[in-house]
Amino acid sequence: xxxxxxxxxxxxxxxxxxxxxxxxxxxxxxxxxxxxxxxxxxxxxxxxxxxxxxxxxxxxxxxxxxxxxxxxxxxxxxxxxxxxxxxxxxxxxxxxxxxxxxxxxxxxxxxxxxxxxxxxxxxxxxxxxxxxxxxxxxxxxxxxxxxxxxxxxxxxxxxxxxxxxxxxxxxxxxxxxxxxxxxxxxxxxxxxxxxxxxxxxxxxxxxxxxxxxxxxxxxxxxxxxxxxxxxxxxxxxxxxxxxxxxxxxxxxxxxxxxxxxxxxxxxxxxxxxxxxxxxxxxxxxxxxxxxxxxxxxxxxxxxxxxxxxxxxxxxxxxxxxxxxxxxxxxxxxxxxxx
Amino acid sequence: xxxxxxxxxxxxxxxxxxxxxxxxxxxxxxxxxxxxxxxxxxxxxxxxxxxxxxxxxxxxxxxxxxxxxxxxxxxxxxxxxxxxxxxxxxxxxxxxxxxxxxxxxxxxxxxxxxxxxxxxxxxxxxxxxxxxxxxxxxxxxxxxxxxxxxxxxxxxxxxxxxxxxxxxxxxxxxxxxxxxxxxxxxxxxxxxxxxxxxxxxxxxxxxxxxxxxxxxxxxxxxxxxxxxxxxxxxxxxxxxxxxxxxxxxxxxxxxxxxxxxxxxxxxxxxxxxxxxxxxxxxxxxxxxxxxxxxxxxxxxxxxxxxxxxxxxxxxxxxxxxxxxxxxxxxxxxxxxxx
DNA sequence: CTGTTAGCGCTTTCAA
DNA sequence: TTGAAAGCGCTAACAG
Numbered sequence: 001x002x003x004x005x006x007x008x009x010x011x012x013x014x015x016x017x018x019x020x021x022x023x024x025x026x027x028x029x030x031x032x033x034x035x036x037x038x039x040x041x042x043x044x045x046x047x048x049x050x051x052x053x054x055x056x057x058x059x060x061x062x063x064x065x066x067x068x069x070x071x072x073x074x075x076x077x078x079x080x081x082x083x084x085x086x087x088x089x090x091x092x093x094x095x096x097x098x099x100x101x102x103x104x105x106x107x108x109x110x111x112x113x114x115x116x117x118x119x120x121x122x123x124x125x126x127x128x129x130x131x132x133x134x135x136x137x138x139x140x141x142x143x144x145x146x147x148x149x150x151x152x153x154x155x156x157x158x159x160x161x162x163x164x165x166x167x168x169x170x171x172x173x174x175x176x177x178x179x180x181x182x183x184x185x186x187x188x189x190x191x192x193x194x195x196x197x198x199x200x201x202x203x204x205x206x207x208x209x210x211x212x213x214x215x216x217x218x219x220x221x222x223x224x225x226x227x228x229x230x231x232x233x234x235x236x237x238x239x240x241x242x243x244x245x246x247x248x249x250x251x252x253x254x255x256x257x258x259x260x261x262x263x264x265x266x267x268x269x270x271x272x273x274x275x276x277x278x279x280x281x282x283x284x285x286x287x288x289x290x291x292x293x294x295x296x297x298x299x300x301x302x303x304x305x306x307x308x309x310x311x312x313x314x315x316x317x318x319x320x321x322x323x324x325x326x327x328x329x330x331x332x333x334x335x336x337x338x
Numbered sequence: 339x340x341x342x343x344x345x346x347x348x349x350x351x352x353x354x355x356x357x358x359x360x361x362x363x364x365x366x367x368x369x370x371x372x373x374x375x376x377x378x379x380x381x382x383x384x385x386x387x388x389x390x391x392x393x394x395x396x397x398x399x400x401x402x403x404x405x406x407x408x409x410x411x412x413x414x415x416x417x418x419x420x421x422x423x424x425x426x427x428x429x430x431x432x433x434x435x436x437x438x439x440x441x442x443x444x445x446x447x448x449x450x451x452x453x454x455x456x457x458x459x460x461x462x463x464x465x466x467x468x469x470x471x472x473x474x475x476x477x478x479x480x481x482x483x484x485x486x487x488x489x490x491x492x493x494x495x496x497x498x499x500x501x502x503x504x505x506x507x508x509x510x511x512x513x514x515x516x517x518x519x520x521x522x523x524x525x526x527x528x529x530x531x532x533x534x535x536x537x538x539x540x541x542x543x544x545x546x547x548x549x550x551x552x553x554x555x556x557x558x559x560x561x562x563x564x565x566x567x568x569x570x571x572x573x574x575x576x577x578x579x580x581x582x583x584x585x586x587x588x589x590x591x592x593x594x595x596x597x598x599x600x601x602x603x604x605x606x607x608x609x610x611x612x613x614x615x616x617x618x619x620x621x622x623x624x625x626x627x628x629x630x631x632x633x634x635x636x637x638x639x640x641x642x643x644x645x646x647x648x649x650x651x652x653x654x655x656x657x658x659x660x661x662x663x664x665x666x667x668x669x670x671x672x673x674x675x676x
Numbered sequence: 677c678t679g680t681t682a683g684c685g686c687t688t689t690c691a692a
Numbered sequence: 693t694t695g696a697a698a699g700c701g702c703t704a705a706c707a708g
Binding site for chain 4: 349361364393396400402
Binding site: 054055056057058059061062067069077078079080083084086087090099100101102103104117118120121122123228232257258260261264283284286287288289290291 | 392393394395396397399400405407415416417418421422424425428437438439440441442455456458459460461566570595596598599602621622624625626627628629
């Protein structure tokens with residue numbers, strides 16, 4: 001009965017002809033750009049409905065010079081860490097008319113930079129860069145073409161906003177909590193040495209130790225790659241060194257899950273024998289056994305706020321961003337020493 | 339020093355002028371459409387490099403009538419279930435020149451349909467529909483505008499491919515495993531009654547019971563909404579009914595995590611007191627304590643295969659899809675009864 | 677091998 | 693209030 005779409009798509013010109021008006025009139029009605037008389041309006045609206053006309057966004061975009069699309073660069077599309085932030089972005093975009101194209105940098109500076117260029121070539125109207133390894137200067141450079149909001153960096157220009165959480169403070173909170181519980185020998189499962197977050201959290205770990213007049217023992221620090229598997233392996237390595245410790249601070253929740261499994265495999269109870277604390281507060285961290293004590297990062301809010309900021313930047317507003325603070329979530333993997 | 343981009347973007351025409359050739363020549367070099375003499379090629383390439391020219395994709399798209407973009411409809415952008423599939427899609431798209439815009443239907447037929455229309459208006463070249471609630475007929479209808487590959491449905495037309503996993507068989511595998519271990523009273527934490535996957539898995543559960551001459555007891559079936567929280571609640575409700583059972587089959591892994599926590603809270607050991615099996619095999623399921631026995635769904639492969647199929651459809655090929663089969667992953671949450 | 681010439685479908689002056 | 697006309701930046705016949 002309908003379905004002219006199956007052939008040549010209906011264009012604005014078709015509608016104009018059908019309604020007996022000029023293309024400009026149809027356009028005006030579509031965009032509410034100018035007043036149009038009642039009868040013409042009616043005729044056009046009828047034609048649009050009958051012909052199932054949908055304006056071709058590609059053409060609109062070319063003409064208007066914007067694509068109503070923003071680019072998102074994540075590092076790992078399947079990571080729960082980014083997933084929460086993406087949800088925030090998704091909500092932030094709701095009702096804005098913008099769609100998002102998500103690309104993945106895979107924690108590789110070169111790939112990341114290529115992806116950004118790709119987004120730029122697609123004429124996205126703005127970019128959200130979640131973490132990543134490219135230099136701040138490169139971000140600033142790209143931002144001269146399109147506004148960029150970045151997480152995990154402190155940059156600022158007319159067209160770029162970066163914000164980062166206070167990793168050192170978060171780590172301080174975590175380790176302080178352990179110390180308050182009476183732990184003295186606290187292991188730290190760190191991230192890669194070249195990871196900025198990891199370095200800052202290590203600094204927080206050290207600061208907490210210092211505060212409590214505890215000595216920093218590099219033997220208690222092992223490295224992981226932020227994934228479960230490597231958390232498990234790191235923990236195993238630590239055990240091989242025969243170090244004594246009563247608590248573990250893991251660089252992030254996923255690593256903590258790996259640590260947890262390593263402990264389980266060895267028959268070590270959590271928190272009875274060893275206390276464990278993570279960092280991030282992933283949605284699943286409330287459902288581990290036992291539920292994980294951790295430092296809550298406002299993942300969702302980060303996405304939401306980044307989006308608001310970017311939309312602001314795009315419309316040329318002056319933007320201020322403030323993020324909710326990091327927060328200690330005491331659950332059930334930590335307890336008093338002894 | 340450079341940065342003419344900051345002003346008006348460089349166009350193909352600028353390059354042509356700079357290189358002293360016609361725009362078509364530049365276009366030909368860009369697209370490799372025809373042979374171009376060495377000297378002109380060199381001149382153009384130099385100009386492109388010097389001027390930092392990037393072709394405007396919007397214009398290319400309008401001209402070519404395709405957007406080099408595919409649309410992905412997920413139901414929940416932050417769900418680990420979709421995340422794995424998205425990773426498969428991402429890999430499937432690698433090197434194809436296509437980018438993807440991801441939208442979320444939130445398990446709501448209306449919203450889903452709106453999102454599809456939005457993608458269509460954006461002239462995506464194809465759509466991947468992951469699960470969802472819109473009618474098959476609606477999918478087929480949309481597929482007349484653009485090719486669609488859908489998961490969780492059995493549809494097929496010239497421009498639409500749907501494939502679904504054998505949920506009943508998967509559930510059969512799960513429950514048979516439990517029965518083989520000697521369990522006789524097996525609880526089933528189902529999904530919403532209107533969820534097709536859930537109904538099919540219930541059928542598999544019943545079939546396994548029947549095979550073993552075990553009676554189906556509706557009292558042993560409780561409902562959840564596929565999330566951790568509701569798995570926990572469902573389990574709590576089941577305990578209130580004082581039913582006896584030695585094993586639980588959860589509709590999916592996330593629900594199983596909730597069940598696991600409920601059990602932990604009650605001091606019930608897994609698998610010593612009660613065996614637990616899930617469905618999906620999320621990446622995190624290998625890292626729960628103990629690691630979850632479950633039915634492995636080829637999540638990543640689903641994404642990869644769907645993408646290959648869609649790309650095939652777009653290029654007008656005849657496509658056949660075969661998915662890896664469901665598989666029982668015996669880990670550590672199930673053991674012999676008693 | 678290369679340039680000229682029309683557009684892709686829409687928006688937006690500019691005049692009327 | 694409305695229409696004619698001129699593009700947005702690129703590609704693809706069609707000649708030459």
